[in-house]
Amino acid sequence: MDRDTSIDELLEIMARLRDPRSGCPWDLEQTFATILPYTLEEAYEVAEAIEKADMPALRDELGDLLLQVVFHARMAEEEGLFDFDQVARSICDKMIRRHPHVFGDVDLAGPDAVLANWERIKADERTSKRDESADGVLSGVAQALPALLRAEKLQRRAARVGFDWDAVDGVLDKVAEELDECRATLDERMPHAERVHEVGDLLFSCVNLARHLGVDAEQALRAANHRFESRFAKVESGLRERGLAPSVETREEMERLWEHAKRDET
Template sequence: MDRDASIEDLLGIMARLRDPRDGCPWDLKQTFASILPYTLEEAYEVAEAIEQSDMPALRDELGDLLLQVVFHSRMAEEGGHFDFHQVVRSICDKMIRRHPHVFDDQDLGSPEAVYASWERIKAGEREAKSSAVETGALAGVAQALPALIRAEKLQRRAARVGFDWDSVDGVLDKVAEELDECRETLADDLPFSERVHEVGDLLFSCVNLARHLGVDAEQALRAANHRFESRFAKVESGLAEQGLEPGVEVRDEMERLWERAKKDPQ
């Protein structure tokens, strides 16, 4: 294209790909369910580009994520449910509704007041569209969220109605308690399901600790994964320089290289 592309260009491309007569066989075969894994993958690739401060990659990954929105919208239009423009209208209405301090000249005074207003409006929206089954402070937290993110959202919802620790000290004590209970599951006479239960409680408590420390648990674990990958790559490189490969028989050398890798700047 000689001119700057527009969203209408992308919508046209997707319509062509989904054309029953001349479209792409792969694209025509897809459903909401089959595309979902790609949608999630693209969202995580956006996150990775941001974490790496890679702006060219972020540009490309945002495009891939936008394609997912267009793809789902096209399939919904074909089914007579809604189209892309209605998706845009919906989010525009939502953003205006949730920012009365900007669009209705309400004076909220502080970021904290803005956040409180945002949460009140969201709660009202959830209540308006909830079924009789979906009631209560925890209603509407998506089941498909990654477990760490969902745990934090559930905890924040409970905290808004007063069900929370008064200080981080209580959370630290709870983490220690759950760790002790995990140790107890090592006893031979306990079923494995009890171990799964206690490990889950420990992880949930760790998410609570992260929340009280102002840390995003999902991002913290992603960063820890990156550090582990980087350090282990240095261990493998150090072994290769000695003509060795990772294995139990070189455990001591792996530990030495690991400690050295930990001291290197990340």
């Protein structure tokens, strides 16, 4: 089956599912808002397949994510807003516009120059779209982004106009400062809201550190989560071999098995 036929079939399937007379009751009752959690979930499942280097899973998950695009486009078409072809046309136009060194006569030397030009074009696009009441360096960074990713985008926006640390040493000092301020909230008289505030500042400064080290904070934390899961699974396995289970009473054994699991990774 060729590419156009495959896309056409998928669009026809979604149209049938949303047919008011003979469609699927579940699909028919969905809205942009109710489908949104599934769209986000599918995007994360794509990320997980990539992290695991599981190409068959990646193929399937990309299909699931494509279905989400088709679903949203179909609902928009029903409301007379736009259709799938307009979605595809929009991204085609955007990619051509943002790659003048490929589709035009702009000469850019190397990936860094390409990225800088890409960011300049995006900034120009944002300026043309927003109204004066929404004008600002940080305008347009989506509120729905994961917090770590949004923090990094906000920091990058500010850095483009010179509001940034000159060197990573300053960021390290800031992380240490925020950690000390978190430690100060251990005072039992400290309001809980203040603890939330200081922990937020600490996390924001850690994202800043990751950015200056050239590390994607969101991916780094996802990788740390995977390591924790893998190590703890080994702890549970070691306990089962001894006829034990995770509990307060087996904490010392859990810590010993944890260290053993860490050594196995090196």
